[in-house]
Amino acid sequence: xxETLTMAKAxxxxxxxxxxxxxxxxxxxxDIGKLGGVFRVTENLQAEFGENRVIDSPLAESGxxxxxxxxxxxxxxxVVEMQFDGxxxxxxxxxxxxxxxxxxxxxxxxPMPMVIRIPYGGGIGAIEHHSESPxxxxxxxxxxxxxxxxxxxxxxxxxQQAIQSDDPxxxxxxxxxxxxxxxxxxxxxxEPMHQASITRYGTDATLLCYGPMVKxxxxxxxxxAEEGMSLEVVDLRTLxxxxxxxxxxxxxxxxxxxxxxxxxxxxxLGAEIAARLHQDLFYVMESPVLRVAGxxxxxxxxxxxxxxxxxxxxxxxxxxxxxxx
Amino acid sequence: xxxxxxxxxxxxxxxxxxxxxxxxxxxGTTDDLVGYLRDxxxxxxxxxxxxxxxxxxxxxxxxxxxxxxxxxxxxxxAVRDQDVVxxxxxxxxxxxxxxxxxxxxLGLFRGTDGGNWDNLDKFKNYQIVIGCQPLHATGYAxxxxxxxxxxxxxxxxxxxxxxxxxxxxSQGDVNEAYVFAASYNAPVVFFCQNNQWAISEPIALQSRIxxxxxxxxxxxxxxxxxxxxxxxxxxxxxxxMDRARGGEGPTFIEAFTYRLGxxxxxxxxxxxxxxxxxxxxxxxxxIARLTTYLKAEGVIDDDWLDQMDEDARQFGEDVRxxxxxxxxxxxxxxxxxxxxxxxVALESQRRExxxxxxxxxxx
Ligand SMILES: Cc1ncc(C[n+]2csc(CCOP(=O)(O)OP(=O)(O)O)c2C)c(N)n1
Numbered sequence: 001x002x003e004t005l006t007m008a009k010a011x012x013x014x015x016x017x018x019x020x021x022x023x024x025x026x027x028x029x030x031d032i033g034k035l036g037g038v039f040r041v042t043e044n045l046q047a048e049f050g051e052n053r054v055i056d057s058p059l060a061e062s063g064x065x066x067x068x069x070x071x072x073x074x075x076x077x078x079v080v081e082m083q084f085d086g087x088x089x090x091x092x093x094x095x096x097x098x099x100x101x102x103x104x105x106x107x108x109x110x111p112m113p114m115v116i117r118i119p120y121g122g123g124i125g126a127i128e129h130h131s132e133s134p135x136x137x138x139x140x141x142x143x144x145x146x147x148x149x150x151x152x153x154x155x156x157x158x159x160q161q162a163i164q165s166d167d168p169x170x171x172x173x174x175x176x177x178x179x180x181x182x183x184x185x186x187x188x189x190x191e192p193m194h195q196a197s198i199t200r201y202g203t204d205a206t207l208l209c210y211g212p213m214v215k216x217x218x219x220x221x222x223x224x225a226e227e228g229m230s231l232e233v234v235d236l237r238t239l240x241x242x243x244x245x246x247x248x249x250x251x252x253x254x255x256x257x258x259x260x261x262x263x264x265x266x267x268x269l270g271a272e273i274a275a276r277l278h279q280d281l282f283y284v285m286e287s288p289v290l291r292v293a294g295x296x297x298x299x300x301x302x303x304x305x306x307x308x309x310x311x312x313x314x315x316x317x318x319x320x321x322x323x324x325x
Numbered sequence: 326x327x328x329x330x331x332x333x334x335x336x337x338x339x340x341x342x343x344x345x346x347x348x349x350x351x352x353g354t355t356d357d358l359v360g361y362l363r364d365x366x367x368x369x370x371x372x373x374x375x376x377x378x379x380x381x382x383x384x385x386x387x388x389x390x391x392x393x394x395x396x397x398x399x400x401x402x403a404v405r406d407q408d409v410v411x412x413x414x415x416x417x418x419x420x421x422x423x424x425x426x427x428x429x430x431l432g433l434f435r436g437t438d439g440g441n442w443d444n445l446d447k448f449k450n451y452q453i454v455i456g457c458q459p460l461h462a463t464g465y466a467x468x469x470x471x472x473x474x475x476x477x478x479x480x481x482x483x484x485x486x487x488x489x490x491x492x493x494x495s496q497g498d499v500n501e502a503y504v505f506a507a508s509y510n511a512p513v514v515f516f517c518q519n520n521q522w523a524i525s526e527p528i529a530l531q532s533r534i535x536x537x538x539x540x541x542x543x544x545x546x547x548x549x550x551x552x553x554x555x556x557x558x559x560x561x562x563x564x565x566m567d568r569a570r571g572g573e574g575p576t577f578i579e580a581f582t583y584r585l586g587x588x589x590x591x592x593x594x595x596x597x598x599x600x601x602x603x604x605x606x607x608x609x610x611x612i613a614r615l616t617t618y619l620k621a622e623g624v625i626d627d628d629w630l631d632q633m634d635e636d637a638r639q640f641g642e643d644v645r646x647x648x649x650x651x652x653x654x655x656x657x658x659x660x661x662x663x664x665x666x667x668x669v670a671l672e673s674q675r676r677e678x679x680x681x682x683x684x685x686x687x688x
């Protein structure tokens with residue numbers, strides 16, 4: 001059975017399935033209940049499951065995550081929402097000092113089956129703190145798992161997989177794709193959550209991307225095809241752990257790689273990927289790994305954000321550089 | 326009204342009657358009141374104009390202040406030249422009273438800049454991260470103290486006023502600000518506009534007791550004031566700022582008011598609150614009650630109000646006219662303002678960016 005859904009709707013369906021499947025699943029966050037979230041991702045869930053399972057939290061992110069830790073200890077599986085990327089930071093201490101560490105510190109006795117949902121990324125003309133890409137902080141924190149979806153099918157399935165995971169998962173939702181529609185297959189078995197996916201096959205170079213940049217990279221591959229270049233696009237899906245097998249298998253074939261992300265360049269995911277590719281495929285690759293990323297500055301005012309964000313042009317520029325190396 | 330205390334300070338009732346309060350009185354003149362009415366009418370006009378500009382795609386977002394004019398105008402008039410203001414993001418009327426050009430905050434919401442305002446020394450930049458600024462205000466107040474410009478011996482003693490919402494009162498940072506302010510007896514006034522809602526969340530979710538009662542637990546006085554009564558707001562804020570300037574420490578003011586409009590232009594209040602609640606609060610409108618009072622006293626008449634209408638219309642035109650004058654920041658300019666001292670690595674990224682942009686122009 002398939003249906004075409006927006007990503008927001010697909011996330012909503014995934015959350016609904018999880019709430020139906022397991023009475024221990026709870027949702028908490030600011031404005032998620034009566035309002036259904038500022039992006040309507042949790043729309044109607046409070047009406048269906050009640051105020052005890054879909055909880056409007058006081059305005060305090062540290063409180064939301066901190067109490068979710070206690071709920072985990074009591075056997076619940078909380079799914080908490082941070083309203084925007086820029087507002088996760090009041091909870092940062094609870095996430096990196098507690099959520100990430102409790103399992104190991106207690107010799108495996110304290111699992112943290114928590115999902116931290118964060119709408120992230122730019123390109124929506126928003127005011128400051130509403131367009132950021134904080135994934136590297138979390139991917140850099142051992143003990144956390146980090147995933148991000150780029151289409152409705154992944155939104156639907158990965159949300160349920162994240163909720164079923166006994167590890168804490170930071171679930172990044174590319175907010176500028178919330179209203180993009182694509183097909184959800186409700187009956188086919190989903191891919192494992194921690195696996196990358198080759199979204200377009202090609203032979204000349206691999207574009208490695210995730211979340212909001214998958215569409216941009218697919219657009220770039222389409223343009224490149226018109227110019228006679230065959231680009232492969234890999235949607236990483238999981239940022240921690242990274243699925244090195246899929247990445248290596250692709251780059252081993254194309255011998256060239258460009259990593260694309262909105263987050264600032266320095267010490268972003270691209271840096272780790274470049275290091276690993278150089279380490280493992282040094283003798284195979286025809287050119288150095290290149291990165292197209294946000295610049296090393298705080299996210300700019302929205303009237304200039306298109307100049308900050310990786311664009312089809314910037315990606316193709318890097319591809320040219322890689323091919324002409 | 327839920328959350329309204331018997332002690333709430335009120336000097337002008339919703340139907341425009343002056344009433345006595347044992348502790349507070351309005352010390353200003355009739356001319357002052359006419360000025361406040363004018364400020365409130367212009368602020369409301371500005372707000373309506375900005376909301377319309379957002380609808381026309383000229384602004385990315387707008388958080389309307391509709392209904393909170395008295396809380397803002399009254400408190401802003403308690404600020405003296407030597408004092409400093411730390412706003413949240415809805416204090417448009419405070420900014421206007423303090424002479425911040427309206428084009429400044431339009432730029433922030435148009436996305437042409439990040440808030441590099443003309444008189445940042447006086448009125449700090451807007452803060453979108455809920456609850457971050459009360460700590461900054463407290464630190465600034467600690468600095469005033471260190472500088473010896475607070476207390477009975479100071480020549481022109483100064484104080485700080487910081488604005489935050491009822492939702493913000495739940496944030497850890499805000500509660501830490503109360504702790505620090507109390508510990509150091511800092512000259513800071515916490516001006517909380519309890520507009521009853523934090524987006525879709527009612528005040529009852531944030532606090533089971535009236536907010537002003539919390540202050541006692543932190544060790545400083547809290548006062549609840551009718552936030553739609555500009556006289557009472559002015560009187561209470563004057564008192565609190567005087568305490569701070571005089572070295573008597575922090576005060577918490579809960580201005581009991583209502584956000585009559587949407588949270589922002591992206592919000593739809595019909596999803597979470599009733600129109601009967603909105604109607605009830607329209608009956609406590611801050612502008613209507615002062616107008617009624619001043620008319621009854623014979624201070625203003627219909628001619629004055631007609632002229633005011635005309636002034637507001639003209640002001641609205643001026644606001645619209647500023648939009649095309651707002652120049653967006655440039656990426657080049659941003660690169661150069663990330664750090665105070667140049668970074669070699671970033672400088673080479675800037676050059677790469679400029680080369681790339683120039684190549685694009687040639688293509
Ligand atoms: C740290 C943080 N969390 C969440 C948000 C999203 N948000 C913006 S305004 C708002 C409600 C604020 O309510 P309140 O403090 O009462 O101020 P009001 O908007 O009513 O003036 C929320 C949750 C934010 N800006 N910052």
